[in-house]
Amino acid sequence: MIDLEQVRTFVAVIEAGSFQNAATRLGIAQPTVSQHVRKLEETLGRRLIERARAQAVPTVPGARLLPFARTLLRVAERAEASLSGGGFAIGASSNIGVYLLQPLASAFRSNAADLGPIDIRIGSNPETAKRLEEAEIDIALMEWWDDRPGFDAAIWREEPVVVIVPPGHRWAHRRWIDRTMLMEEPLIGGEPGTGTARLLQERLGIAADQLKAGLQLGSTEAVKQAVRAGLGVSVALASAVHDELAAGRLVAPRLRGGGLAKRLYSVVPDHAPARGPARRFAAFLHEKAV
Template sequence: MIDLEQVRTFVAIVEAGSFQSAADRLGIAQPTVSQHLKKLEEAVGHRLIERSRAQAIPTEGGTRFLPFARTLLRVAERAQEALTDGEFVIGASSNIGVYMLQPVAAAFRSIVPDLRRFDIRIGSNQETARRLEDSEIDIALMEWWDDRAGFDAKVWREEPIVVIVPPDHRWARRAWIDKATLMEEPLIGGEPGTGTARLLQDRLGIDIAALKSGLQLGSTEAVKQAVRAGLGVSVALESAVREEIASGVLVAPRLRSARLTKPLYSIVPSHAPPGSPARKFAAFLPAAAA
């Protein structure tokens, strides 16, 4: 069995850099720190810390164990919060969390006044899925889902996808473009793992391998700036570029014979009770997004 206090001590040693500093941080004696680490190493069957007079650093095994140790502590904290003050935590992928979630979350809070603690954690789609599996969040809002066991997923919104170009681009004054035209320009990529490339393949029949790959920037904000600078074109959730299109700094030419939409998912652990905040929020989402 892995003891959480021993895990907490191990993390403190790594973060503080020495046994004495870890002891000061935890408010315990230095020999107790050493004892905690020794018992943890015995429990996991690996040496976790290289000891020296000057510094304590994780071994190769300790480095591999560290992210799991931190996850164990986060999950333990969430479990305690669930029993005490009823914190409700929403996890959202970056585009949803930045451009869509706040008004919906505010409306939900207004109709559930007994929700004492409320938090939103924004990250990549992969990070949000990991947080859901590790019980760090109560519900996930994501741009894809892979139907893994133990979770209930529903589409709560179909969000339009638009092509974006700068106002001086040759496409900006065209009434429409087709998929062949779209493949002429380098396509700037945003956050990986959003499923946009597969959407283009499934809905438009575009061969992903034939697309001209542009910059891969990791976020929609960076993509918008790159498109404005003339570094290529891109596709984005309409909600993420609505203000730029309205102000004229970006233009969204229409795709011929196609209105692309991306399904957005709400995912709740299957064991969540019907009256839980996660279930209530999942039921609230479709009407709020309408």
């Protein structure tokens, strides 16, 4: 069995750069640090740390262990916090976390002071799903869900999705555009794993290989700058481009046959208590969406 204290010491040695610095950080004697690391190495059957010029660096197995060790420590902290009733962690995909979540979390906190501090962790959709599975967060807010077992998912919002072009684009003053036109322009991609390609397939019948691929960027902010620079067109949540559309820095031509909307999901573990913070926040989101 892996001992958490030994794992904590191992991480401290790597982060502090030496056994002595780790001992100072942890408030224990250096021989105890060495003993913890040695016992962890014996348990795992691998040498985890190399001493190089008075500096401690991870071996190849140690480097592989490090992210898992940090996850173990985070989960242990979350477990202790949940038992003491302190803290509540919300995980959100980047677009939701940046453009939608903050005022909702603030309003919820003002009505749920008994929950203590709220921790918001923003990442990609796959990262958020992984954090939920590893119990690093209490609830996930995502742009898709794949119905994996062990979780309760519900749609809490249908957020409009718009095509965005720069003001000087040939579509900027058109009354509408259609799916054929959309397939003719380089389409700038944002963060992977948002479900946008799935949305275009389901709502417009456009398969991924029918699109004219443009730049592939890692965030909506980067996408907006690329569109403004005339490098292509893109598709984004309306809330993510609200300010640019209002200021005229971007234009959202209408799609013929009606607009697009993306279903946003709240996901909690199926064992989450009915009156616990995760389900309370999920209920709050649904009330606000009505």
